[in-house]
Amino acid sequence: MKEARKLLRFNVDIVNHCNLNCVGCGHFSPLAKEFYLSDMDFLKDCERLNELTHGLIERLELMGGEPLLHPNIIRIMEIARNNFEGEINVCTNGILLEKQSSTFFEACNRLNISIATTIYPIKLNWTKIEEFSEQYRFKLIKVGTKHYNRRLWYKNHRDLSGKQDIKSNFMKCRWGNNCIFLENGRLSTCVMPFKARYYNEFYNVDSFQIPESDSISIYDVNNIEEIFEFISKPVSCCRYCMPENDELIDWRVSNKEIEEWS
Template structure:
């Protein structure tokens, strides 16, 4: 598939500087001259030089090497990335999306194995409110059908204090999110509390950015003094994200784009199995959220974001997908960080209700119609 493709083109462009792309690079080095291989990536945080490998932007790659073959190196976002290349003027015949099966298999197997390994350091997401102003179709936090449920400040402070006591040194990042956290009138109080109890931990607010232009001087001052950054999902809406980024960074605020959204947000379909007939272990090891999107919900830590938010789905559609007491670990009852981290690396009962193998990716962004099929 990738043999001798340099015969016709001057360069081979690997689009995606991540695990799959790096493995592909190592293989290509043995088949082609190393200086014929170029990495490009949409993420500004990945651009630059890493271990002697230069990573350029997609725009630069298209401008310099538009006659080259582009290999899309992604396990889940190849559809979106291929469309970005087409939109940039790269002909379809110059785009390779089919990757070597052994590389894909090895990377998937590695992911699955690591999900069952307790992590030494985790990031924790805290929903400070459940409602959102964008209401994206199929949101895995169920924001389009959730009520405006703001997390009580005293509960948040109690949880932050306990995390600081039991998880000291094992949390590298706290993310305040929703819903849309900028809708929460007490947002800055959560920021201050989090920083008080987590003085050396990265703290970020995850936002769609649409309300940033309405934030007053106090907002920017508190974020700057507390060294709290912004994690922004870039949606296909009429919003000057670049201008907002420049303004935030000019105020001393770290700005990060979430995942692949820097090039435009697409949607995922994460179907639930209402019968609960999925194999919990199979669901867990194949789920990209498992032992990754660690969510704190009123004193309990969950291995993912779907389980602790299922109440909104149940209430809106009159369903009863059960969230049992054993699906989360009570941080106030846990005796050690080891106990917490080991719990997060195991399937939970709720995994039976996620049809992980039925998930699909990179759908065009839409507003929710509140149709149950968005989640089933």
């Protein structure tokens, strides 16, 4: 068990698919079908979490896939800010930033929402993006990928036999209780319980067997402390991970080869 959180930080994939599709993506986005989170579903979950947290959170990250693909991203941003005090970021690969309207950038300013752009080894017009940040006065965060200029990328190896030690893996994992995900009214200590199904569906296998008990319903708890206790503990899907075997590989766009995730 890791130390229980004092404030909630969580991520939401507002789309599952992506326009970049990195090799071995931890969200399995290259394998996911096109999906856009509905405004009403997001609103319902945010209002419930507002009740539990009294609106005070550490951070909310609007992610994907690529979140700028969402046709109603401004409405999603408004729902997030209307319900929460704390840091809110749109986490993007940056490819679509130059195509965004002034209304989008004005919303970032008005709602105090940052743009967090991961520095993938791809060509972006950083001068133009920084000009947008200065012009519309929103915070631009550059998220450095390790050795990005050398085109290196993390590969998270998975043990498809599920024979890894759950408790040991969780304590070694940098994501557990730190990369918390919300999906369909449920929270989990990491992304795997919600996203590994894309692997099963795409390759027509049953490699990842992940029960609903690997996440917790935000509607069934009485208070936020119950959630903090749950996400500070390992879940059954930790048996598939090998945190000590993370490997630096050459970054590239996914070919959807099954070996990318094993």
